[in-house]
Amino acid sequence: MTGMIQELANFWSLSDRNVLWVLLGAALLGLSNGIIGCFAFLQRKSLIGDALAHAALPGVVFMFYFTHSRDPWLLLAGAGLSCIVAHVCSEYLIRRTKIKEDSALAIILSLSFALGVFMLSMIQKLPIPNQAGLDKILFGQAAAMNSADVKLLAISSCILVLLTLLCFRSWRLLVFDPVYATSIGLPVRWLQGALSAALVLAVVIGLQLAGVVLVAALILTPAAAARYWTNKLGTMLILAGMFGALSGVFATQVSYLAPRMPTGPWMVMAVTAIFAVSLLFAPSRGLLIRALRRHRQQLRINEENVLRTMYKLLEQHRSPLPGLDSAQILSFRSMLPQQLELVLKRLKRRSEIVQDGALINFTSSGYQHARALTRRHRLWEAYLAERLGLAADHVHRDAEEIEHILGPDLEAALLDELEQSTSDPHGRSIPRSISKEHEHE
């Protein structure tokens, strides 16, 4: 344990130049890819990164074939070029043929990769020196990054971040409402072009670190994770960038502590873990909070149903009853006895009902609540029957659902619509609102 802490301290002293390069490279890459990925995610083109990454291979091989050089700038230029060609081809397939978007991506991805493998296998039989491990550029090897590579990464990342800052407003419009963007005279084609170019750059610089398969994750996963936390694009970009950078830092540490471990895959594991946490625990959109909200809503609906059933039962008797027992409620409302038990307990705790032995009755606040619910239910039934001409036996189920979500303003609007009606389609009177009653007095 102390050994590990010692190692970590060594790591963070950053005395090892190589560690510093890899750390910087991974963090910058995570940052810029996370940011650019948000736009692709919001345009519902999440997998474009995957396709572009595969499309880089023929470009790299082509460039090498003609220059015999392994200068990273040259190879990346080749990669960028073939990504652009692939992107144009896939846009052609999507726009001009009946081939669907997902198929177009898969076609471009697999055929460019096949072309790359084809050329690579040809080259390998030619007497060109210096070609060993050319394909390694496609699998990523972060540990081998040197200062030249990091310089390239840093410059590209800065370009990407600056471009995003510069184009933020127009890209936002492009992503959320391209039709409006066109109508106010924005150069939509150029903006889309710039966005695609940024994406190509992000993919191409990611290849060296993460490799052809995993670069897709660096583009897509931070954006998907960030989306769970916010509805604002600015916040989403910052979060996605942070998630990407954090996973880069984490992965570099893992590789440092266990040198056998590859950086790229650990970066993907880290960012996927962040995604999983976001998916489960994000406030307002996370699975957990949504399940909790659903549960609460179901409880409330059950309570309201019981209140309304009690109102209906009590209303049927001319002379006031001393109260109801649970069997009576259950005969009108299909729910499990345990369920009813729970609901009654909650209603009692909120003092909407009182229980005297087996007899259950409203308190005055409970009565008013039940009356308001019944009123909404019957107003809606009357509205459906009178204004929409639905048969009386068709309206109950619909009202059953709407009574729980009908707000006061809608209730007022319904009331205006149905001025003369005092009874629902089944002939039962619609209780007047309490405040109206007070006005009468």
Place this chain on the structure above:
Amino acid sequence: MSDATWIIATGALAGISCALVGTFLVLRRLSMLGDAISHSVLAGLVSGFLLTGSRSLPIMFIGAIAVGILTAFITNLLHERGKLQQDASIGITFTWLFALGVILISAFAGQVDLDQDCVLFGEIAFTPLDTVMFGNTDIGPRAFWTLLLVLSVNLLTIGAGYRQLKVCSFDPTLARSLGVKVTFWHYVLMTLVSLTTVAAFEAVGSILVVALLVVPANAAFLLTHRLGNMLAIASLIAVIASFSGYHLAVHFDASISAGMALSAGLLLALSLFVPRGLRS
């Protein structure tokens, strides 16, 4: 039979198997799920190997198919429960599983005779070297017989469930109202995709499996409006691609499996130019 014939025949079998299941993937707009499954299979192969310590074919098949179905399952879960876009769900799932596969390989390096290159590349030219003996006679490459078996499974399953798969592909809502078990057939299809991918990827590599899954099926999609025709045309294109791809590769002295994928691509490009009148 000569090596060339064995290679072409193996390629054709892989091609037809992929074209048949690929047709349904294309129609259901799940083309990228083929890509996803063919990548996440790596995790299945490695964990199958690590759990049993054996590299026998059935174990690899079971591991890979299990992970293939897991991929489809997680994708579906993220899409429906997590309210995530379909393609994002696919991307997150398979990159994660692929990363897991690579990490497992690195962690147990030396024990696992697998690497990520073998998943991405694969080479059909080597298939004639690995042959099966039946009694005392050499009956040809193992990959050929494996793929023949897979093709039979595909044909039988698609034959038995043709009506259900058809209605699920074109109109899942109608299928549900007709009482077809849409989810069940979805996972039947996913099982076939996993099975086919694993069998074919040994021979041709996973990216080229993706090509065989989507390229012939899309070429056929351009040429016909009928499912039966689409299946037949896609298979035919796969066979032609295998034959011409072999010769293309030999001519340029290049990778045969890449040659087959590229020929399929050329056939797709050709079918873009088939005049409407000739389409059925």
